[in-house]
Amino acid sequence: MVAFAAGLGGLALVAPGPAALPEQRVAGRPVQVPSDGYASSSSCRACHPGQYASWHGSYHRTMTQVATPETVAASFDGVIVDNVPGSPMLLEQRGRRLSAVFDDPDDEVKGLAPESDSARPRRIDRQVVMTTGSHNQQIYWYATGNSRVLGQLPAIWLTADRRWIPRRAAVMHPPGQSPMSETGSWNGVCVACHTTNGQPQLDTPFGSQPILTQVADTRAAEFGISCEACHGPGEPHLHANRSPLRRYVLHLIGRGDSTVVQPMRLNPRLSSQVCGQCHSFWEFSNPQSERRANAHGLPYRPGDELAETRFIVQPTKNLGSPAMQAFLAADPGFIRDIFWSDGMVRATGREYNGMIDSPCYRNAATDARTMSCFSCHTMHKTSDDARMIGEWADDQLAPRAVGNQACLQCHARTIQDVTAHTKHRADSAGSSCYNCHMPYTTYGLLKTIRSHQISSPSVRATVDTGRPDACNLCHLDKTLAWTADYLEKWYATAKPRLGDEEQSVAASLLWLLSGDAGQRAIVAQSLGWAPAQQASGTGWIAPYLALFLDDPYDAVRYIASRSLKTLPGFQAFAFDYVAPQTTRAAQRIQAMQIWRATRDGRIPGRAQLLINADGSFNAEVINRLSRERNNRRVVYRE
C-alpha cells in the first residue's frame, strides 16, 4: 500500500501540467512556426552551446516574447496604472493569463470617441499576449479579438526607472496631438525585424484599409532575432551535419560550412548587411515586393546583396532617385525625421546607414581595412571576454572595441603619440577616439547614442546642419568660435563665418534655448555626461536644466531631469516628467531651491554662459533666445 502510494506520488511529480496548445492552434496572436527551411534556435543548441548561451543572454532574443508571468518585466498583480490617456488601466494576472482593462485606444479610429467630456470612452478587457523589448523599455501587446491582429497597451514599462509611462512619453513626439493607436503595427511593421522570417500575412497592404477590418494570419519562424536571422535558414545545415564524418572533415580542414552562412566569413560589405537588414532605414522598392514579403517574409537572406531586395535610404547617395522622390512626395518628413540635413543619421536603430557613409567603410582600399559592424561588435561573447554577460549584452562590443583599441586596428600609428593627435591628455576623455569621432548626436529611446558615422569635428557642419559638434558637447561652456579657433590652430580646419551669438554665447546654450527638440535632447543629455561636466564645471548647469523640466516635449523633460539628478545635491530630486503641468512647475521651483541651497557661494560671471558679473542670469538674452526657439514639429522614427 505504501509502495503504491509512493508510486502515485512519484507519478505526480513527473506528470506534466495542463497540456500547452500546439503553437499552430494558438489563436488571437501571431504564432511561431518554422517553415521555409528555418529550424529554430533550439536546434542549434546541442552543437553550439556557447554561441547559443551568449545569444540567449542577448537582448536580440528577448526583442519579441510571448507574454507570460516570466517574460513580463512589470508586475500585473492587480496594478493600477494612472499614466494613460483617459481612465487608469488595470493590470491583472489570472492564473498564467495576463490581462488589462483600459480605454479602447481605437475608439477614435472607429469614430466612437465621445464629443463631450462627460461621456467616457469604451472600456475593454483584453489578454496581454506579446511583449516587445526588455533592455530599455518593454511594450505590451494585447489580442484585439480580430484574427491575429495585436493592439498596444496605452502605457509601456520604462525598465531603468521601473515605472509605467504613457506610450506617447516614450518617444520623441510633438505635444498636443491626438492619442496614439498602434493597433496592427506589430503585424504590419514590427514583425519584419523583431522576429525571424516574420510574415505579416495581412489580407490587404498595411494601412490600405481601417485596421479594425483588416484580417491577419501573422506568423514567424521564431519570435525575437534568433540564430537564423544572421546565419540563414538552418534546416540544410542540420540535415547535412547529422553525419559525424562530414563534421570532423570540416573541423579538420577548417573551411566554412557551405550549408550555413557565417557572417564573420563574409566580406565586410556583406557581413555588415546582415546587421543592416534591421539596423537600417529602408523601404520596399515597389508594392509587389511588399506583397511578396507580406506572404513569405522578407526575401533577404544573410550573404545576399541587401540592396537587391529593398531600397536603402541614403540621402547622400540616392536623394535624387525616383524612388526617393516618390517617398518624399508621400511624406515630406521622410528624410527629415531620420537624417540631419547633410544626410547623417540622427535616429537610433539605423546604425548601418551611418556606418556605410563613414570614410572607414566608404574609402577603404581593401577588405582587410574596411570597417564593418564586426570591427567593433560581436554577436557572441567570446571566451576571452571577462565581462558578465549582462554587461556585454548592453552594446555587444567586442573586448577589442572597448576603448581606443577599436580604431587602432587600422590607425595604430596614432596611438604612438596620442596627445600629438588629440591635443588632450592621453588619459583624458578628450583622447578617446569615440568622443571626438562618434559623438552622441543620435537620439532614440529617451537617450542619445553615439553616431555610427565616423566623422571629425567640424564647426562648418554644425553651422550648416544644426548638429552639435563633438567639441562643444564636451566643452559645454565654450562658444562655436572657440571651437573653430582650436580646430584651425590644431588641424588647419578653415573657420566658417559665424554669427554674433555663435561667437559670444556657449554653443550648448544656443542649441538648448533656440534649438529644435532633437537638439535640446542631445544637449540636455550632455549636461549630465560626466566627461562634459568635468570639462565645463557643474555650478551653472542646474538652472538651465531646470528650464527644460517644462519643455513641451516629454522626451526632453525626461532627459533634462535625468541629467539634473547627476548634479551635486540633486540625487534625491524627484521629478515626474509626465505629471500635470502644475505639478511639474512646482517641482521645477523645488529644483531651483535645491540649486540655491547647494551652490558654493556666488557663481562667477561668465558672459558666454549668460551669467552677469554679479552672478545673476542674463534674462534678456535667455528670453530672446527662448523666443527664437525652433518649434518645428520633431518626430523621430525610433
Add this chain to the structure above:
Amino acid sequence: MTAPEYSRRHLRFGWWSLLLFATLGLLLESLQGFKVRAYLDVSNETRRLMWTLAHAHGTLLALVHVIFGLTMRATPPTVMPHLHLISSSLIAASVLLPGGFFLGGIAFYSGDPGLGILLVPIGGVLLLFAVFWIARGSSARR
C-alpha cells in the same frame, strides 16, 4: 598465465584504476568548487560532459575489473576460455574508453569532442567482446 594470476592482475588493475578515476572525480569536483571557467563556462559544456564521462566510465570499469578478478576466483578455470583475450580486451577497453572521453574534452570543436573520441568506439567494442565471453563462461556448466 594461470587463472589465479589473471585474478590477481585484474584485482590489482581494478583497484589502482579506481584510485586514478576517483582522483579524477575529486579533481572535477575541485574544478566545480573553484568555479574554473575552463571547465564550467557554457562554451566548455562539451569538455565538462567528456570529462564527466571519462570519470564515470573509468570508475565503473575499475569496479568491473575487481568483480572480474573475484569472479575468476569463484569460477573453475576450465569454463572461461580465451582468458588471455578477455583479460587484454578488458584492460584495453578500460584505457581506451575513459581515455578517449578525456582526450576528447581537452581540445574540442564547440559541440563536437576532439579527435580523441575516436578511441571510445574501439574501447566499446573491446568491452562488449570481453563481457560477452565472461558472460558465456559464467553460464557454462561446471
